[in-house]
Amino acid sequence: MREWTIELMTDRDQIDEVLAIEELSFTNPWTREMYLAEFENHGVSFCYLARDNARRVVGFCSVWKVVDELHINNLAVAPADRRGGAASALLRRVLAEGASAGANRATLEVRRSNDAARNLYERFGFRVAGVRRAYYTKPVEDAIVLWRYPLTDLAA
Ligand SMILES: CC(C)(COP(=O)(O)OP(=O)(O)OC[C@H]1O[C@@H](n2cnc3c(N)ncnc32)[C@H](O)[C@@H]1OP(=O)(O)O)[C@@H](O)C(=O)NCCC(=O)NCCS
Numbered sequence: 001m002r003e004w005t006i007e008l009m010t011d012r013d014q015i016d017e018v019l020a021i022e023e024l025s026f027t028n029p030w031t032r033e034m035y036l037a038e039f040e041n042h043g044v045s046f047c048y049l050a051r052d053n054a055r056r057v058v059g060f061c062s063v064w065k066v067v068d069e070l071h072i073n074n075l076a077v078a079p080a081d082r083r084g085g086a087a088s089a090l091l092r093r094v095l096a097e098g099a100s101a102g103a104n105r106a107t108l109e110v111r112r113s114n115d116a117a118r119n120l121y122e123r124f125g126f127r128v129a130g131v132r133r134a135y136y137t138k139p140v141e142d143a144i145v146l147w148r149y150p151l152t153d154l155a156a
Contacts, residue, residue, distance in 0.1 A: 002052070002084040004052065004058070004086050004090075005051045006049070006050055006051075006089055006093040007048070007049050007051065008049070009039070009048070009060075012035075012036060014049065015032060015036065017049070018047065019035070021076050022074070024078060025077075026076065027138040027139075028137060028138050041064075045062065045064055046062070046063050046094075047060055047061070047062040048061045048063070050086040050087075059081065060090070061091065062074045062075075063094050065098055069103060069104075070098040070107070070151075071106075072106060072107070075090060075117070088120065091124055092124075092154075095124065095148070096154045099151035099152060099154045105148065106126070106149070106151060107145065107147045107148075108121070108145075109144065109146075110143065110144050111141050111142075111144075118144070124148060126147065126148040127147060128144055131143065131144060131145065
């Protein structure tokens with residue numbers, strides 16, 4: 001397993017590196033404007049970056065913390081760096097810091113056909129709670145709604 005450094009995004013200049021991975025990972029990538037708006041949403045929206053030993057950003061996870069709930073909005077790793085544990089390192093940090101900050105449950109949506117992500121989330125204890133029919137576009141597909149609770153076992 002490779003080594004990754006997980007850090008919070010601290011500067012809007014880092015959005016470019018996130019956008020490059022977004023575009024390689026999603027058919028409907030978030031835009032710069034969306035990430036700028038997230039960056040201004042202090043205290044609610046957090047974006048974590050995974051860096052390799054050369055300090056290159058290889059992955060990210062953006063999350064909202066609202067009261068006692070974490071909503072994972074986006075998680076992606078650059079194709080060349082997948083299967084090396086970067087997404088796991090990101091999720092571990094996001095869930096542990098969220099739990100330490102008082103969150104006791106986490107949720108997200110994932111495409112029904114996204115076996116890679118569904119396996120990853122299952123490993124982290126997320127369980128299927130429901131389906132949002134035709135939630136995604138490009139292509140149209142159901143979203144599987146996952147929840148993980150409590151998070152107390154993860155607090156740092
Ligand atoms: C899903 C994604 C973030 C996983 O990132 P990653 O860094 O490769 O994940 P990890 O290396 O931490 O994998 C951890 C576990 O997840 C599962 N997993 C990851 N990729 C998988 C794949 N292609 N097929 C099956 N299982 C997979 C495995 O259980 C894996 O453990 P293992 O490698 O010991 O078998 C990455 O594939 C990605 O960016 N996909 C495109 C964007 C996306 O779909 N994001 C999720 C949106 S909800």
